[in-house]
Amino acid sequence: MYFGLSEDQIFFQDNVxxxxxxxxxxxxxxxxxxxxxxxxxxxxxxxxxILGINNILIPEENGGLGLDLLFATAVGQSLGEGIATLPFTGSYVMAPIAIKYGANDEQRNFYLNEMSKNNVNFGVGFSEFFGSRNESELSFSNNKVNGKTLFVLDCDFATHIMLSDKKGQIGIVSLESSGIEIIDLITVDKTRIFKEIIFKNTEVDILENTSRSDEAISNAIDAGRIVTAADSLGASKAMLDKAIEYSKERKQFNRAIGSFQAVKHMCAEMAAELEPCYSILWHAAHSFDNKEKNKKIMACHAKSHISDISKMVSKKSTEVHGGMGFTDLLGLHYWFKRIGVNRQILGSPEMVREEAAQSQGL
Amino acid sequence: MDLNFGKEYKDFTKEVKDFCKKYKGVHFTESSKVPLSDSFKTGEIKMTRSDWQKILIEKGYFARSIPQEYGGHGGESDIIKSRIIAEEFAKSKIPPPMGGQGIDMLVPTLLELGSEEQKQKYIKPTLHGEIIWCQGYSEPNAGSDLASLQTKGELIDGNWVINGQKIWTSTAQYSQMMFCLVRTEPDASKHAGISYLLIPMDAPGIEIRPLVDMTLNAGFNEVFFTDVTIPEKNIVGKRGEGWAVANATLSHERGSLSDPNAMMNRLNSLIERMKQETINGEKVINNKVYRNKLMKIQGKVIAFQSNSLRVLSAKVNKNQDVKIAGMIQKLVGTELRHELEGFAIDIMGELGTLYENSPNIRDGGSWQIAYMYFLGLIIGGGTSQIQKNIISERGLGMPKEPKVQQGA
Incomplete structure (x- = not known):
């Protein structure tokens, strides 16, 4: 019995x-x-x-590393900690999982082989499935897609976009196709860019199995939520570390502010709530990898619980930094905003908790 | 990550399950002074509490790693087996081995630091439930600042003569012995002036007054000492070493105050209650607001339980470092349990306030009792605020509070 990251996972995580x-x-x-x-x-x-993060979840027979979601989760923590301005959750986690479960053999081999060589790179827009809004509406028919989807993830290096409709059917659009309009969505988090994409009679390759079953989108969203939670946890760890460091250096009333109980207790509260987040996160990834019965419940709880705790940490850490925490000078706000956006993408905590309730028959 | 315990433990789980089946319905005959939980008062198989302890020791389900010469099973300590036993016993409602401060705190202390004579004399009868112990640490003026305790012990003609007062002493009214911190070196510094003494509760000069807590149970006592005289040899460790001796067991107490399995059982009972209760004809479980709050608490409970698996893992895998994960358990566990119990009251609304033997009471009033009881545990065993000092100073390496100048 061993509960935690393996040496290989820690090694990969440390490298990133x-x-x-x-x-x-x-x-x-x-x-x-x-x-x-x-x-x-x-x-x-x-x-x-070069470090291989695009290949973590691609099987070895397709030229990938053939690793599991726990590996991706470990890496996700590092990307959040360093607020990487890079694609990951959509391109390298959700896309390969959606293909694994949703594609026919021909589609699977084509896309995964090309992904492993970095020739194909996906932006992912599944918002229609888990939380469609007034502004959006997307439909597939006769291998064409029409309509609009919001908050497409990881478009920076995308050659293709992976989309879903309300029923969870997944289609792939090449960005070389005609009838695509891409609009920047500007969020508070400038470390990443999200897109609104409008399609007019655009050619789409529907992943064959997804017209029969929502297994592919369901798994991709579970995995995406776990890795988004990992990103928030990494960002929260960075914010707690910065708060502790600052509280030891900053002096007021002739003493380090970290020697005041008011400040110490804020840091202890952050640590006390954050520590179990590592465990629920890894436990959720492990449940996913082992296809356990409770995997959806675990993924939902990892996302919503870590979103809540990270929100608390992002506020308290900023407060420990006092006025400096509020400035652009220190840059602490990049982590604050990263956590704020992660909280909403792939479902806000309340929405995701309702899914947790339903998936246990309540 | 590997959450399988392997074949040995799979077999062991089956063995324990069979044992539980065999002894289902065990209940105790003797009129023990120690109150029994209701579920252990009736059943098919009658035996004394002490006989039950002996069966458990024989099987290695209790006192597993304590040497046979002191009345234990004499096996290897096995943290995973202990967990399997606790889980299976809880599932089949078999009476768990006796616990209490004697077994959980004094026995490990004696094994580590007691004299051979003390081990021979006290451990076996304690394990068999023949000696019940209480803990004499806190005083009216020594709570969070425990080391400032003032109960005095003087060595006069080969005896310790003790004067002073202890408070928050649970089980004092039916204990035979107390392990007690007493100031024996008045000239030494605060922490170096304390000794760890073993006091028979029938010694002349001891007065026990019950202290009724907010649940209206007399869960605690005040204990007064007036010229209580005990033999010089009833000391564990040397004179002035009491603080170190006590610290060996305090960390033990903190871990035991927040059991994740009990928390999960309680959460499941809460879900059942929400399925049964209705408001204006609607099941509470279908009310969106309550559902969401329930899920929020479930997320916290799963995180806490996963954290405890990680702590368990570090006990099995010696190179794993989970310092903070262990340190936070008392703080997070007691606060979370209090929140869970309080939420159960909320979903019942007015009915949640019913108490004692009121008509319409749900689950015997257990939610109300536990809501208050866990507030007690948030305070006891090192308050949440003291826990935060420990986490920040020892866990996060933050600077200590500057010492206040005496007489300044």
């Missing part, structure tokens, strides 16, 4: 963390966020592809 520390300082992130510095972004992406 170190890569970001060396290559994505707060100045680089600021440049990408403020000036949409494309070169820096591409350099980072090339580096992270």
């Amino acid at each position: 963390k170190k890569f970001l520390e060396d290559n994505a300082s707060i100045d680089v992130i600021r440049k990408i966020a403020n000036e949409s510095d494309k070169t820096s972004k591409e350099d980072l992406h090339n580096g992270i592809v």
Whole structure:
């Protein structure tokens, strides 16, 4: 019995963390966020592809690493901790899982082989399925897609977009096709870009199994939620570490503010609530990998619980930093906003908890 | 990640399940002074509490790693087997082994730091339930600042003579012995002036007054000492080492105050209650607001239970570091349990306030009792605020509060 990350998982996680520390300082992130510095972004992406994060979930027979979601989760923590300005959840977690469960053999081999070589890269837009809004409406018919979808993830390096309709049918659109209009959605979180995409009679390749079953989209969303939670947990860890560090250095009333109980207790509360988040996160990924009966409940709870705790940490850590926490100077707000956006994408906590209730028959 | 315990433990689980089937319906005959939970008062198989303890020790289900010469099973300590036993006993409602401060705190202390004579004399009868112990630590003026305790012990003609007062002493009214912290070195510094003494509760000069708590049970007592005289040899460790001796067991107590299995059982009972209760004809479980709150609590309980699996894992895998995960259990566990019990009252509304033997009461009033009882546990065993000091200073490495200058 062993509950925790393996040595290999920790090694991979540390490599990604170190890569970001060396290559994505707060100045680089600021440049990408403020000036949409494309070169820096591409350099980072090339580096992270060399580390293999695009291949974690692609089977070995398709040229990938053939690892599991717990590996991806471990890496997700590092990406959140370093607020990586990179695609991951959609492109490298949800897309390969959707293909694994939803594609026929021909589709599966084609897309996975090309993905492993970094020739095909997916943006993912599943909002229609789990939380459609007034503005959107998407329909597939006769291998064409029409309509609009919001909050498409990971479009930066995308060659293709993976979409779903309300029923959970998944279609793939090549960005070389005609009838595609892509609009930037500007969120508070400038470390990532989300898109609104409008399709007019655009050619679409429907993943064959998804017209019969929602297994593919359901698994892809579970995995996406777990990895989004990992991102928030990593970002929260970074915010707690920064709060502790700052409280030891900053002096008021002739003493480090970290020696005041009011400040200490805020940090202890953050640590006490954050620590069980690692466990529920890894437990959820493990349940997913082992196809356990409760895997959906675990994924939902990991997402909504970690979203709540991360929100608390993002507020308290900012408060520990006092006025400086509120400035752009320190850049702490990049982590705050990352956590804020993660909370909403792939379902807000209340919505996701209702799914948890329904999936246990309540 | 590997959550399988392997074949040995699978076989062991089956063995324990068979045992539980065989002894289903065990209940105790003797009029023990220790109150029994209602479910252990009736059943088919009658035996004394002490006989039950002996069966459990024989099987290795209790006192597993305690040497046979002291009345234990004499086996290897096995944390996973302990967990399987606890889970299976709880599932089949078999009476668990006796616990209490003697078994949970004094026995480990004596095994580690007691003299050979003390081990021989006390451990076996304690394990068999023949000696019940109470803990004499807190005093009216020494709560969170326990080391400032003032109950005095003087060595006079080969005897300790004790004067002073203890408080929050659970089980004092039916204990035969107390393990007690007493200031024996008045000239030494605060922590270095304390000794750990073993006091027979029938010694002349001891007065026990019940202390009724907010649940209206006399769960605690005050214990007064007036010239209580005990033999010099009733000390564990040396003079002035009492603080270190006590600390060996305090950490033990904190872990035991927040059991994740009990929490999960309680959550399941709450779900059942929500399926049964109705408001204006609608089942509470179908009310969106209550459902959401229930799910929020379920998420917390799953996170807490997963955290305890991680702590368990670190006990089995020696190289795993889970320092903070262990440290937070008392704080998070007691606060969460209190929240869960309080929410159950909310879903019942006015009915949730019923108490004692009122008509219309649900589940025997257990939600109300536990809601208050767990507030007691948030305070007892090191308050939540003390836990936060420990987490921040020892876990996160934050600076200590500067010492206040004496007389400044």
